[in-house]
Amino acid sequence: MTLREVAIKNEKNKIFDAICSYEDISLEELIKNLSKGYVVIPHNKNSNLKRPYAVGKGLKTKINANIGSSKGLPSLENELKKLKIALENGAHAIMDLSTGGDINEIRKAIRENCDVPLGTVPIYQVAVESVEKKIDIINMSVDHMFETILQQAEEGIDFMTIHAGLTLESVKRLKNSKRIMGVVSRGGSLLLNWMTYNNKENPFYEHFDRLLDIAREHDVTLSLGDGLRPGCIEDASDAAQFHELIILGELTLRAWDKDVQVMIEGPGHMPMDQIPANMILQKKLCHGAPFYVLGPLVTDIAPGYDHITSAIGGAIAAANGADFLCYVTPAEHLKLPSEDDVKEGVIAARIAAHAADIVKGIPSAREKDKKMSEARHNLNWQEQVTLSIDPIKASLYHHESGKFEGETCTMCGEYCAIKHYKNAMQNQLN
Amino acid sequence: MTLREVAIKNEKNKIFDAICSYEDISLEELIKNLSKGYVVIPHNKNSNLKRPYAVGKGLKTKINANIGSSKGLPSLENELKKLKIALENGAHAIMDLSTGGDINEIRKAIRENCDVPLGTVPIYQVAVESVEKKIDIINMSVDHMFETILQQAEEGIDFMTIHAGLTLESVKRLKNSKRIMGVVSRGGSLLLNWMTYNNKENPFYEHFDRLLDIAREHDVTLSLGDGLRPGCIEDASDAAQFHELIILGELTLRAWDKDVQVMIEGPGHMPMDQIPANMILQKKLCHGAPFYVLGPLVTDIAPGYDHITSAIGGAIAAANGADFLCYVTPAEHLKLPSEDDVKEGVIAARIAAHAADIVKGIPSAREKDKKMSEARHNLNWQEQVTLSIDPIKASLYHHESGKFEGETCTMCGEYCAIKHYKNAMQNQLN
Numbered sequence: 114m115t116l117r118e119v120a121i122k123n124e125k126n127k128i129f130d131a132i133c134s135y136e137d138i139s140l141e142e143l144i145k146n147l148s149k150g151y152v153v154i155p156h157n158k159n160s161n162l163k164r165p166y167a168v169g170k171g172l173k174t175k176i177n178a179n180i181g182s183s184k185g186l187p188s189l190e191n192e193l194k195k196l197k198i199a200l201e202n203g204a205h206a207i208m209d210l211s212t213g214g215d216i217n218e219i220r221k222a223i224r225e226n227c228d229v230p231l232g233t234v235p236i237y238q239v240a241v242e243s244v245e246k247k248i249d250i251i252n253m254s255v256d257h258m259f260e261t262i263l264q265q266a267e268e269g270i271d272f273m274t275i276h277a278g279l280t281l282e283s284v285k286r287l288k289n290s291k292r293i294m295g296v297v298s299r300g301g302s303l304l305l306n307w308m309t310y311n312n313k314e315n316p317f318y319e320h321f322d323r324l325l326d327i328a329r330e331h332d333v334t335l336s337l338g339d340g341l342r343p344g345c346i347e348d349a350s351d352a353a354q355f356h357e358l359i360i361l362g363e364l365t366l367r368a369w370d371k372d373v374q375v376m377i378e379g380p381g382h383m384p385m386d387q388i389p390a391n392m393i394l395q396k397k398l399c400h401g402a403p404f405y406v407l408g409p410l411v412t413d414i415a416p417g418y419d420h421i422t423s424a425i426g427g428a429i430a431a432a433n434g435a436d437f438l439c440y441v442t443p444a445e446h447l448k449l450p451s452e453d454d455v456k457e458g459v460i461a462a463r464i465a466a467h468a469a470d471i472v473k474g475i476p477s478a479r480e481k482d483k484k485m486s487e488a489r490h491n492l493n494w495q496e497q498v499t500l501s502i503d504p505i506k507a508s509l510y511h512h513e514s515g516k517f518e519g520e521t522c523t524m525c526g527e528y529c530a531i532k533h534y535k536n537a538m539q540n541q542l543n
Numbered sequence: 544m545t546l547r548e549v550a551i552k553n554e555k556n557k558i559f560d561a562i563c564s565y566e567d568i569s570l571e572e573l574i575k576n577l578s579k580g581y582v583v584i585p586h587n588k589n590s591n592l593k594r595p596y597a598v599g600k601g602l603k604t605k606i607n608a609n610i611g612s613s614k615g616l617p618s619l620e621n622e623l624k625k626l627k628i629a630l631e632n633g634a635h636a637i638m639d640l641s642t643g644g645d646i647n648e649i650r651k652a653i654r655e656n657c658d659v660p661l662g663t664v665p666i667y668q669v670a671v672e673s674v675e676k677k678i679d680i681i682n683m684s685v686d687h688m689f690e691t692i693l694q695q696a697e698e699g700i701d702f703m704t705i706h707a708g709l710t711l712e713s714v715k716r717l718k719n720s721k722r723i724m725g726v727v728s729r730g731g732s733l734l735l736n737w738m739t740y741n742n743k744e745n746p747f748y749e750h751f752d753r754l755l756d757i758a759r760e761h762d763v764t765l766s767l768g769d770g771l772r773p774g775c776i777e778d779a780s781d782a783a784q785f786h787e788l789i790i791l792g793e794l795t796l797r798a799w800d801k802d803v804q805v806m807i808e809g810p811g812h813m814p815m816d817q818i819p820a821n822m823i824l825q826k827k828l829c830h831g832a833p834f835y836v837l838g839p840l841v842t843d844i845a846p847g848y849d850h851i852t853s854a855i856g857g858a859i860a861a862a863n864g865a866d867f868l869c870y871v872t873p874a875e876h877l878k879l880p881s882e883d884d885v886k887e888g889v890i891a892a893r894i895a896a897h898a899a900d901i902v903k904g905i906p907s908a909r910e911k912d913k914k915m916s917e918a919r920h921n922l923n924w925q926e927q928v929t930l931s932i933d934p935i936k937a938s939l940y941h942h943e944s945g946k947f948e949g950e951t952c953t954m955c956g957e958y959c960a961i962k963h964y965k966n967a968m969q970n971q972l973n
Contacts, residue, residue, distance in 0.1 A: 183953050183954065183955065183956045183958075184956040184957060185944075185953040185956055186953055212955070212956065212958050213956065237958065240958060241958075244957070250963070251970075288971065293913065293916040293917055293920055294916055294919065294920050294961070295920070295961075295964040295965075295968070296960055296963075296964040296967070297960045297961070297964075298960055299955055299958050299959075299960045299963075301960070302960035302961075302962075302963035302964045302967065303958065303963055305963070305964065305967040306963045306964075306966050306967040306970065308967075309967045309968075309970035309971050310967075310970040344916070344919075344960075345912065345913075345915075345916035345919070346901060346909065346912040346913075346916070347909075347912065347913050347916055348916075384898075384901050384902050385858060385859075385862050385898055385899065385901070385902045386862065386902040411858065411898035411901070412894060412897050412898045412901060412912055413912040413915040413916050413919070414897065414911050414912055414915045414930060414931060414932050415890075415894050415897075415931065415932045415933075416927060416931050416937045416940070417931065417932075417933055417936035417937045417939075417940050418890060418891070418894060418932065418933065418936070420851075421850075421851055421854050421890075421891055421894050422894055422898065424851050424854065424855055425854055425855050425858045425859075425894070425895065425898055428815060428841065428855045429815075429855075429859070432815050432816065443936075443940070444940060444954070445954075446919065446927075446952075446954075447937065447940040447941050447944060447952060447954070448940055448941070448943055448944035448952055448953045448954055449944075449952075449953040449954050451943075460845075460848060460851075461848070461851055464842065464845050464848060464851050464852055464855070465855065467842050467844065467845075468814075468815055468841035468842045468852065468855055469815065471776060471814050471815070471841070471842060472814050472815045472816040479776065479777075481844050482775065482776040482777065482842055482843040482844055483723065483775075483776075483777050485775075485843045485844045486723040486724055486774070486775035486776070486777055486778075486843050487723055489724065489774075489775070489843070489876065490723055490724050490725070497846060497876075500844060501844060501845065501846050501847065502844050502845045502847075502848065503845075503847055503848065506847035506848070506873075507846045507847045507877065509847075510846070510847050510873070510874055510877040510878055511877050511878070513877075513878055513881075514615075514877060514878035514879075522876075522877060522878055522879075523613050523615040523616055523878045523879040524613065524874070524875075524876075524877070524878055524879050525613065525642070525729055526613045526614040526615055526642065526643065527614060527674070528613075528642050528667065528670060528671075528729050528733070529729075530726055530727045530728055530729045530731065530732035530774075531724070531725070531727070531732075532732075533680070533726075533729075533732035533733055533735070533736045534725040534726040534727075534732045534735065534736075535725075536736050536740075537726070537732065537735040537736040537738075537739045537740075538725070538739075540681075540736065540739035540740040541718065541739050
């Protein structure tokens, strides 16, 4: 049984208990939202996660960190270091997007060292193995695609990005669009290339039931990919993007019918004012399935700082209903991220998620800010450091402040507002 | 005549021409909004700025960088370095908040080296000079306050933060509030301390006409400070904050009557969902005067990363009407910012301002993103670097990408979506 099936049958499960305890919600609420499809627990039957997480309605906003090698940087060791940094800094899920080196070995090593949900984009493995066998990407075989998905499912991958909504019908809309960037999804562009060359329907759409059978058997959560997500501000919210979303909504119902867990992937690059509408429409068109967004990046002009452009968009997205934020690192658009980039990306995404959780009404979120404010008011520096989203950086900066003048920091010194406010309150009592 | 008076009399001025050229707006529009008070040009008669900027309705969102010494870090040299970095990275205005070392010398040196509008908070000088003369802050003299403002006006300071709205009436609301952080405005807390100890009204409120006379004579733009801005998420949008805002709205009309330019300062720390309401109410209560916000920071728990918490809040604020963003650096809440912190703060604020300008409908904003997207589509790396908000970092990251495989970067290598999308489009033509 998938966890969706367990929930529908209203049965108990130790994973549910772990989730309820972390989220501080009742088992009843979790089971209700899981059975309706509003919540997913990406947890392969074979993965036995030490730290399972749920994603969706009424829950804390989760964040994912993408790692993975490329041909230019194929080292397993580097990816394990990035994994460690992502987990230490609070990523709730990891995606291995490796395309360089021995990608099967890398994926297995990441799985062994990853105690949170692990996701992949299986079409990458198909493409890499095809190229290794000197098979052009336009000649990737359909069986290879499904065998790869099965292989990864058996290995215990918890969620997989499958671009099943990028159909020949949506390609028509793409052709009629005036996009600057066209397709910026790697998986989407590989499939598009295959589809247009062979003039054939997307295999994941055409053989969606074959996909569902594998996903059901292993309880792989499908992360229905947005191959047509906008890759720049100008391309956002066009017909191609929404045509794909409509199809993803249809596929969601088919997955639910087979008790397969589903979440939906979303943009991308987008002007701030379009983000709320996109979140509302995704939830509507996809029947309340959890929404997993990459960004959105609210401007195109800040390469080197896309963790910030993404934190702005991600916070707005999550405040308007997005459930799961894929981090974006400062390296986006420029290079494969370094370890430092991974850390910066995770922290920025956590800030966005937390800012949104404050307004989503997650009670524990606001409680954290309250405790920090009390520590600030009390000029209790140790407590401020401990409560920080990144205690290491907070501590470093705090110590750089050097010798304290009494209780205050080098920012204001004796002109500290907190100190003078306390004096003023004392004046009023006297 | 102040520039407001010039506009009301519909006269010409070479500063107006510079503004219109930079903003790409008509002289008619600028004069209309200036005379209504919807736009200010912070430009002291004595400052002769090489790069004047206007702030307000229909204009690009501007950003300010706070620099200034403290007792623990009193070096003039450091502050001049920070000034240089702030200007090089695109700050449209600078505020000198020095409280350590020879603050008069520091301010004059900054003025000499600053070709954009320069602001101060004169009460800091009053406090520092009082302490130097062994006068307790509660005994600062009212004449000293106004003489300091006059001195700085004569030196060519373009805008001054004056906390004139923090009255005994608003202090009542503060007493009745259940704030955690109380008052976090340095200037506000000094005045509050003075007012409560002496049981006297705020001198800047009581003698507001004396202030207006100086401001009018030198065309100093008043930046009416929010001494009661919320200092944490829990304290946002309370009666004390809005009581002060109501008074600032009344003072705005009095200033306009004397042809003095005014902008209004705003929060602070604030949950994301309260930001739009705050922006709308400020514009309404203050009769359309430009809004200058410090943040808002959308969570309290990220010391070390408050340039990001502030970029999220600042972008939302500006998209909803804020005109001027005061940067926040990663050092906020922890220490006086370093040169690196200044750079990070300026860039983050520029990202927020630009993301907002895209949705505010500033035509040149969207044009920049379009050009960047075209450069990306063409894999034109040099152009991407040139168009970046920080070409130095973009170039560094780009070069770290190492040897290119053909035209693509180490992120995706041969699996570059842009490359495969182009192949797919080629397939369709064949």
